[in-house]
Amino acid sequence: MRFQEVEIRKLSDTMWEIPRGGGMRVPGLVFASEAMMRDIVHEEAVRQVMNVAHLPGILKHSIGMPDIHWGYGFPIGGVAAMDEREGVVSPGGVGYDINCGVRLLRSDLTADALRPKLRELVAALHREVPSGVGSTGFVRLTEKDEEKVLTQGSRWAASRGFASAQDIACTESGGSLPGADPDAVSAVARKRGRDQLGTLGSGNHFLEIDEVAEVFDDEAARAFGLFPGQAALLIHSGSRGLGYQVCDDYLQTMTDYMRRNAIDLPDRQLACAHIRSPEGERYLSALAAAGNYAFANRQLLAHQARETFLRFLGMGPNDLGMRLVYDCGHNNAKFEEHEVDGRIRRVLVHRKGATRCFPSGNAEIPEQYRHVGQPVLIPGDMGNASYVLAGGPEAMRLSFGSTCHGAGRRMSRTQARSSVRGKSIVQEMERRGVIVACASLKTLAEEIPEAYKDVSEVVGVVHDAGVATRVARLKPLAVVKG
Amino acid sequence: MLEARGRDLPDLFSSCILALFSLLVDRRTVRGEEVRAVEGAGETAEEQLFSLLREALLLFAVDKFLARSARVTMEGKRVTLTLAGEPLDPGRHSVAREIKAVTAHCMSVERESGGYLARFVVDV
Numbered sequence: 001m002r003f004q005e006v007e008i009r010k011l012s013d014t015m016w017e018i019p020r021g022g023g024m025r026v027p028g029l030v031f032a033s034e035a036m037m038r039d040i041v042h043e044e045a046v047r048q049v050m051n052v053a054h055l056p057g058i059l060k061h062s063i064g065m066p067d068i069h070w071g072y073g074f075p076i077g078g079v080a081a082m083d084e085r086e087g088v089v090s091p092g093g094v095g096y097d098i099n100c101g102v103r104l105l106r107s108d109l110t111a112d113a114l115r116p117k118l119r120e121l122v123a124a125l126h127r128e129v130p131s132g133v134g135s136t137g138f139v140r141l142t143e144k145d146e147e148k149v150l151t152q153g154s155r156w157a158a159s160r161g162f163a164s165a166q167d168i169a170c171t172e173s174g175g176s177l178p179g180a181d182p183d184a185v186s187a188v189a190r191k192r193g194r195d196q197l198g199t200l201g202s203g204n205h206f207l208e209i210d211e212v213a214e215v216f217d218d219e220a221a222r223a224f225g226l227f228p229g230q231a232a233l234l235i236h237s238g239s240r241g242l243g244y245q246v247c248d249d250y251l252q253t254m255t256d257y258m259r260r261n262a263i264d265l266p267d268r269q270l271a272c273a274h275i276r277s278p279e280g281e282r283y284l285s286a287l288a289a290a291g292n293y294a295f296a297n298r299q300l301l302a303h304q305a306r307e308t309f310l311r312f313l314g315m316g317p318n319d320l321g322m323r324l325v326y327d328c329g330h331n332n333a334k335f336e337e338h339e340v341d342g343r344i345r346r347v348l349v350h351r352k353g354a355t356r357c358f359p360s361g362n363a364e365i366p367e368q369y370r371h372v373g374q375p376v377l378i379p380g381d382m383g384n385a386s387y388v389l390a391g392g393p394e395a396m397r398l399s400f401g402s403t404c405h406g407a408g409r410r411m412s413r414t415q416a417r418s419s420v421r422g423k424s425i426v427q428e429m430e431r432r433g434v435i436v437a438c439a440s441l442k443t444l445a446e447e448i449p450e451a452y453k454d455v456s457e458v459v460g461v462v463h464d465a466g467v468a469t470r471v472a473r474l475k476p477l478a479v480v481k482g
Numbered sequence: 483m484l485e486a487r488g489r490d491l492p493d494l495f496s497s498c499i500l501a502l503f504s505l506l507v508d509r510r511t512v513r514g515e516e517v518r519a520v521e522g523a524g525e526t527a528e529e530q531l532f533s534l535l536r537e538a539l540l541l542f543a544v545d546k547f548l549a550r551s552a553r554v555t556m557e558g559k560r561v562t563l564t565l566a567g568e569p570l571d572p573g574r575h576s577v578a579r580e581i582k583a584v585t586a587h588c589m590s591v592e593r594e595s596g597g598y599l600a601r602f603v604v605d606v
Contacts, residue, residue: 072585072605096582096605133506133577134546134570191544202580203606241543244582244605248536251586269587413606442578482580 003041006050010034014465015398018046018062023266024053029061031399031461036066036453043068048075051266055080056274057087059340059347063399065354066461067408067453071095073269076353076409079402081338082275084346088263089280090272091254091287093350094333096247098287099294100238101329102377103171103302104388106224107309108321109231111211111477118209121312122437122478128308129207129301130199131482132439137198137300146194150182153292157299164323167299169366171327172356173334175295181285185242186249189286193242193293198300200237202443202482207305208234208379210386210474220372220390220471224325232474233309233322234386235301236379238331239294246290250283275348284333291332298327325388326366326375330355330405338400349400357391357403357468365391376468380407380455382447382481383432386474387459394466403468407455416451417442429479438481447481483588486600492554492561494591494598495531499538499552499563502584505604506542507575512550514566522561527591530561531600535584538563539604542581546570579606 001008001016008030009017016037018028028049032040040046045068052074053062059081068077073092080093114121130137139160141149148156154175157163168175182190200207212230215221226232239246254271257263257279263272273279306322313320333350340347349356358364358374365374373390380386395401411419425444429436438444462468486501488494503509518541522533534554541547549567556562570577582605589602 072587072603133580134572188540188544192540245543248583255586269585440576440578 001037001041003046008041014461018050024050026053026058026061028053028064030064030068031465031467032066033457033461036457036461040068044070045075048073049078051270052078052080054265055082055088055090055270055272056263057083059083063402065404066458067353067404067406069409071352073267074350074352077404078352079354079400080350081347081400082350084275084335084348087275087348088272089275089283089333089348090270090350091247091250091283092269092271093352094247094287095331095352096244097238097331098243098246099291099329100331101294101298101327102234102236102379103298103327104325104377105233105302105306105322106226106325107231108319110229111231112229114209114231117313118478119435122209122435122480124308124312125207125305126437126480129304129480131201131480133202135199136195138304139198139300141194141197146190147182149197149296150185150289150292151180152176153295154299157296157303162303163299167324170324171295172329175299175327177288177291179285180288180292182289184282184286185246185289189242189245189249192245193240196240196242197293197297198304199240200301200482201240202440204447205237205482206382207301207480208382208476209478210234210476212472213475214473216470216472217390223369223372224375224388224471225323226325226388226472233305234377234379234474235298235305237298237301239290240297242293243290246286250286253279253283287333291329294329295327326377328355328377336401338396349402351402353405354402355405356401357389357395358401359391359393359395362391376403378404378406378455378459381449381452382436382476382479383429383434383449385455386476387455387470388472388474389459389462389468390471392466392469395468398465399467403462404458407452407458409451410453411451413446416448417445419450420445420448434476435478436481444481483601483603487597489597491527491598492556494600495534495554495561496552498531498535498600498602499549502535502538502604503549505579505581506577507548509550511575512548513568514550515568517564517566518547519562519564522563523559525559528589530559531591531602532584532586532589534561534563535602538565539581539584541565548575581606
């Protein structure tokens with residue numbers, strides 16, 4: 001298969017290699033089926049995988065996941081691991097929405113029991129969980145509070161009674177990233193985030209009530225507390241304006257750094273600094289702080305949603321049994337240990353629209369899941385399905401313990417809006433059995449199911465590659481969109 | 483990708499700023515009651531535009547300020563943007579989307595017959 005002048009080599013039914021050429025320091029590796037690859041080669045995302053391969057200190061491969069699509073500089077669905085001493089860190093390798101991610105809450109309710117009350121419950125969630133542009137959270141943060149959010153993440157939420165020990169244990173990195181420094185976050189970024197903690201945001205962020213429609217792996221589903229017919233809650237949000245501003249601020253810092261250090265790369269949106277430079281270290285401190293904000297944000301959203309369920313259904317917490325299965329980010333850069341050239345090395349793994357997926361036995365996984373692998377949450381589009389996966393046996397060898405993060409866009413937002421002109425998306429979704437409440441009809445039009453690739457196909461690739469294996473399929477029943 | 487035109491650079495920059503606010507809100511619903519001014523700078527027209535767009539977005543992102551009209555003046559490498567508008571009133575303004583950032587991706591300012599054309603991309 002060819003991408004412009006480049007011959008892409010098929011390695012297996014799920015993996016494709018883009019050979020080194022020009023200034024590429026490593027080859028590219030794309031996870032995709034043959035049918036998906038035929039579409040991917042028509043996208044600029046392949047060029048972006050090649051561009052990322054030019055970055056100083058990149059190890060093994062510049063990787064693209066099957067949900068890959070064009071992003072600023074790095075592709076979305078991209079993974080790049082950097083040598084700690086020689087390598088660089090790039091804000092574009094993380095994205096604007098730092099530590100954007102997903103959390104899944106299970107319950108003891110069945111979807112059938114919930115169905116008659118669903119419409120009113122969705123209205124209550126839409127009322128109680130702030131969403132849309134300009135919305136403010138239910139917690140008023142002082143400057144001091146915000147500093148604690150930035151250093152402690154979900155642990156701050158626990159100190160205020162908004163998180164349980166179970167919530168903390170089942171959040172990636174315990175909901176608190178080390179090395180966070182609020183002073184590395186600009187005053188503007190902090191101001192941008194101060195009244196947004198506990199807000200969903202807009203765009204592709206959502207809160208979704210799902211039914212566990214199918215279980216593929218009984219043992220893992222049991223460990224995660226999932227069963228067929230169960231009602232569950234999926235939340236997708238990130239670090240809000242604070243994270244966007246941290247990315248924007250450091251893109252400028254690193255553009256200046258590259259100019260001063262004569263680093264020449266094919267795309268200026270790959271702006272980066274050496275990990276061990278003052279600029280690189282300061283960005284990593286700000287990145288951890290914004291990541292902590294995102295963990296605390298999703299924790300507050302989950303708290304508000306859980307309280308709404310309890311009040312609306314008139315149930316006690318033990319009867320509802322709504323507890324966190326897992327919270328994982330999909331826009332981050334983290335220091336991890338991986339085997340490179342036969343020895344274990346500490347590397348910085350950029351994941352932009354990619355999810356960490358450590359296999360069974362890894363000490364980073366909560367103890368109750370360690371025998372089955374890390375839970376991985378893959379939201380699809382709002383009409384069809386989302387998936388729960390577990391970190392697979394090949395993840396460390398093939399992809400630095402990383403997998404896909406969603407379905408991946410097939411249409412631009414403008415194309416999506418044009419394709420639905422004149423149609424009522426809310427009615428269309430109701431016909432498909434999904435109740436929708438939203439803050440903006442324009443945003444909703446950009447998020448139609450047809451705008452996304454088939455998430456089942458995306459998940460099929462990472463399952464077949466052994467990177468992350470299927471545990472359960474979720475079917476959306478109701479969605480609250482920002 | 484947004485495109486805007488202007489007869490000269492100040493006019494072009496004003497058009498770009500108004501395009502940015504039009505992505506957020508129907509500007510006809512915004513009253514021009516308050517005046518805000520921000521400054522930008524840059525070696526090239528692209529850098530000057532980028533800096534003004536970032537400052538204008540921050541006025542909304544931080545202060546919830548929406549603009550109805552815009553005027554740009556230039557003095558050497560410094561550019562001043564003066565906006566007339568008002569703070570967001572959720573009762574009267576419906577904000578269509580969140581803009582995360584103005585990006586440098588594909589940003590261009592070109593001369594064309596009768597004036598200038600600018601292109602830029604925002605992340606939503």
